[in-house]
Amino acid sequence: MAKKTGTKKKAAPRKPRGKGKAPAKKRAPSQARKAQASAADLSALEKEAKAAAAALDQAKARAEDLRAKARGLEADANQALRAAVAPYREACRKAGKPCEYAGRRSANVSGQVAFQLEPVDKGIRVAIQGRPETEEVIPAGALKASVNKAAYAYTDRHIGPKREVGNKGGSLSNRLRAAMRKRARTPSASAKK
Numbered sequence: 001m002a003k004k005t006g007t008k009k010k011a012a013p014r015k016p017r018g019k020g021k022a023p024a025k026k027r028a029p030s031q032a033r034k035a036q037a038s039a040a041d042l043s044a045l046e047k048e049a050k051a052a053a054a055a056l057d058q059a060k061a062r063a064e065d066l067r068a069k070a071r072g073l074e075a076d077a078n079q080a081l082r083a084a085v086a087p088y089r090e091a092c093r094k095a096g097k098p099c100e101y102a103g104r105r106s107a108n109v110s111g112q113v114a115f116q117l118e119p120v121d122k123g124i125r126v127a128i129q130g131r132p133e134t135e136e137v138i139p140a141g142a143l144k145a146s147v148n149k150a151a152y153a154y155t156d157r158h159i160g161p162k163r164e165v166g167n168k169g170g171s172l173s174n175r176l177r178a179a180m181r182k183r184a185r186t187p188s189a190s191a192k193k
Contacts, residue, residue, distance in 0.1 A: 085101045088101065089101055113129075113159060113168055113171075114129035115128060115172050115175055116129050117175055119179055119183040122137060123137050123138050123139040124138050124140075124176060124179050124180070125138075126138055126154060126172070126176075131158075136154065138150050138154065138176070143176060143180060147177055147180070150173075150176070151169045151173035151176055152169035154172060155168045155169040155172055156169070
C-alpha cells in the first residue's frame, strides 16, 4: 500500500533564543502614587485584619467552650454507665451468667504471663512460668542487636502474635533489659577463679 500524503500545516517559525530584544519590563508606579494608594488602602486593610483576628479569637473561645461541654457530657454518661452496670454485673454473678460488662480488658488480650529469666554464659535463658516446653536461650548477640526484636520473636513463637495476645513482647523486652544490666554489673564465674 502506498503512503497517503496529506497536506500538513507548517509550524510557525521559532524565534531564536538568546538573540533579539528582551521583553520590556513593567515600570513600577512612582513613589508618590504608591504612598497615596497605600495610605488609603492601609486603613481599610488594617480594619479587615483586626476584624478577622477578633473573629478568630471568638471562634477559638467558643470551640473551647464546646469541647469543655462535650467532656462534661461524656463524663456524666460514663458515670451513669458505671452506676447502671454495677448492679447488673452483680446480678449476673449471682445468677451464674456471663456479663458482657465484666471488665475493661479487651476481649482479644490474653491472660497474664510470667516470664522466668536466668543469665547464662551464651545469653539469657527465658521460659514462661508453668510451661517448661517454652524454655529457650536467647543469644547475647541477638540481644545486643535488638532486645525488642528478640523479645517479640520469642513471644510470637510461644504465645502468639501481638494483635491477638497484647504487648507481651514489650514486658519481656523490659525484663530482658533488666537482666542484661544485672548481668553486666555482676562479675562472671570465670573472673572469680
